[in-house]
Amino acid sequence: MMDRLYRFNAKIKLRTKLFLLLFVLLMVSLALSSYGYYTYSLDNAVSQYSKDAYQNIRQSNIILDQKLLKIVENSELMNKDKDIYRIFNTIDPEDPNDLLKYDRELKRIIGKYFDYDEQVYSQTLMTSYYTFGEGFIPYESFMDSSVYRHIRQGEGQLVWEPTYDFIKMYDQKSLAGSDIGDFRYLFSCGRVLNLFDNSTGEITGLPHGKERPVLLINFKLDFLTEFYKSLAYDAHLRFFLIAPDGSLVFANDEASQSLTNSPWVSEVLSGKSGTLRAGERRDPMVVSYDTSQVTGWTLVSAIRDKDLIPQVSRNIATTIARLGLIVLMISLILAYFMSMVITKPLIQLVTAIRKTGRGDFANRIPVHGYGELDNVIRRFNDMNDKIQQLIHENYEVKLLEKQAQINLLNMQLNPHFLYNTLNLVSCIAIEQRSDEISRIVSSLSRMLHYTVENDKSTGRLREELEWLEGYIYIMTCRYEGRLDYGCYMEPELLEGEVPRLFLQPFVENAFVHGFEQMEDGCVLRITGWREDNHRCFSVRDNGNGISAGRIEEIMKGNSSSVGIKNVHRRLKLMYGEEYGITIQSNSGRGTIILIRLPDDAVQ
Structure with a gap:
């Protein structure tokens, strides 16, 4: 099976392979770019929708507040109405x-403060003995209702009561079978009127024992339905109004009503105003x-992504399709020309x-560009030039190789010739019974052998x-005891x-500079020991010594x-920066060279 694939692949021209490869790469890039553009545009659209929806909600609340604010203001004015004060x-x-x-x-007075609105069910002043307005x-059951309790707890402030069932709130079981759809479900606002009279210049409240009436305004749900019609522009949009306690x-x-039990509602109530992403992942x-x-x-509005996305993605998908068609045509043309550009020099090569x-x-490929393939062709041309040159120089190279072999033999012979000569001198010295000359020559021969062949x-x-x-013996002969x-x-x-010849320069300096003016008593000591996982060596002499300035010049390399x-x-x-030499010396008091090397075990 693999062999068939290899054979099939071999039959396809390189130009076709490159064309298909480039086309596929361009299409993959197009797909990834389209997906990225789609996701980015969709996120932007959702974000923009969130802002627009929030602005709509915000504007609706502002308009409703302006309308309800009149009720709040007029209810406050009723507190100081002298006619209401006089009546009660x-x-x-x-x-x-x-x-x-x-x-x-009182109906006439209430009508003065509150305009007639068919979406308002009642505008009344409630007492324990009568309903005015x-x-x-029913005033009897009103006094036992939660509406009344909440208004009393407001201590004179206007209290808003969420939607409630009229029959259950006021215990009107007799109306259970009646058609009271207009006012079956109401929401209310009310306040205890703390009436006073200031017509005489002094503020006078109701005498003790006089009952303070309760202003109660009941709204039909049509009041909110008509007002929020503008928010119902989308059939998928859900919106609802909840009280601080979640009612x-x-x-x-x-x-929409089912959403009030969602876990994110508590976050909405605490946040007061804003937007959020809610719901499950799916x-x-x-x-x-x-x-x-x-x-x-x-006021809360909510729309699911799957209801919002079809509206948004339709325009995005259309835009992507149009751009994709244009990019597809451009990709075909680019893939064709790029495959031609790449394969033409390869075919020539x-x-x-x-x-x-x-x-x-002798064949050469003309090249004019500076790309990678152009450089390969240049290298090919250079290779042919070099091959021709190597052919012409073949005999010359062979001669050079022979000459190199001869030179190598000469290099090997020269040290041996010198060793043999020194040994011959040593033998002659022995025959002449000159042992000192023989030993000097032998020492020089060993030194030369160690230096040259290693x-x-x-x-x-x-x-x-x-x-x-060997070196010290020769110098000892020179210093004659x-x-x-x-x-x-x-x-x-x-x-x-140890490093080769690491002691020789210091011994040589002792002879050349330390002992040069001394007639006798020249002392030279070489010592080695271990100390704190290091190997320490010293070369000590009692020669002329070195001044501090001279030591600094030597260490910096500024001297001969x-x-x-x-x-x-x-x-x-x-071995590293922590190793090296230290010079201890003074003029006329000798010199001590300390050498510090790492131990064999820690190298």
Whole structure:
């Protein structure tokens, strides 16, 4: 199966493969871009809808508050109405004629403060003995209702009562079978009138024992239905009005009414005004809400995303389809031309390679651009040039190789010739019974052998000391018995690896600079020991010493004595900045060189 796929793939031209690949990539990019644009546009649309819905709710509450504010203001004015004060100051609750007479007069007064509205069921002044005004409210059961209790708890402030059932509130079981649809469900506002008279310049309240009436205005639900008609522009929009305690005041349908039990309602009541995303993950919705400054009731609108999205996404999908068609055509053209641009130089390169394979190294591909394929073609042309050059230089290269072999043999022969010559001198010195010359030559031969034939950067301390012994022996012969030399090393240090010739520059400096003006008593000590997981070495002499300024010049490399500086730098490069050398010296008092290396175990 895989072999068939490989064979089928081999039959497809590279240009076709590139065209399909580029086209697919462009289509994937288009799909991802379209999805991103769709999601972004949808989020923006939902966000904008939330703002618009909130503004509608906010504006509706403001208009309703302006209308209800008149009721609040007029109800406050009734407190200081001298006619109402006079009536309730003089009325005899036991006299039916008084009740009828003052009922007519109070209807006229109430009508002065509140305009007639067919959506208002009643405007009454309630007492325990009579109902004054328009509308039927049984005063006996009113005094036992929760409406009355709430108004009393308001202590003279206007209290708003959410929607209630007239029959249940006022215990009117006799009306249960009657058609009272107009006023079956009402919402109310009311306040206790704390009447007073200030016509004489002094404020006079009702005498003790006189009952203070309760202003009660009952609204039909049509009042809210007509007012909120403007919010019902969308059949999917749900809106409702709730009191601070969660009681339902009004809902546009049963689906809206069911939302009042949602867990997010408490957040709406505490938030007072704003928008939020509510509902479950599978059924999210946009909620806008605002609380009335007059009633304290919160108006809430909600719409599910799945009802909102079809309206929004239709325009987005149309826009994406149009743009997608244009991008599709452009993608086809771009994919074709890009495949042509890529494959044309490759085809030329393949043709040229075939010619080169047949031995035609003179063929060249014209190139004018600076892209990657152009650089590959240039490299191909350069390769052919180099192949031709290598063909012409083949014999010359062979001759050079032979010359290199001869030079290598010479390099190998030169040290051996020098060793053999030194050994010959040593043998002659022995024959002539000159042991000192023989030993000097032998020491020089060993030193040369150790220096030339060992190309490692480190060696064993034992070998380093053997080389140094030869050097010191030669210098001892030169100083003719004036040198007192001693080397003291802890035995376990002898097999450790140390940098090659790391002691030689300091010993040489002792001979060249320290002892140069001394007639006798030259002392040289080399010591090695372990200390705190480090290997420490010292080279100490009693020579002329070095001044502090001279030491600073040497360490900075500003003097002709570069050996010390080179060893110091080499140790730091090999082992780290904490290692190296320290010079302790004063003019005329000798010199101590301290060398610090890491222990073999911690390297």
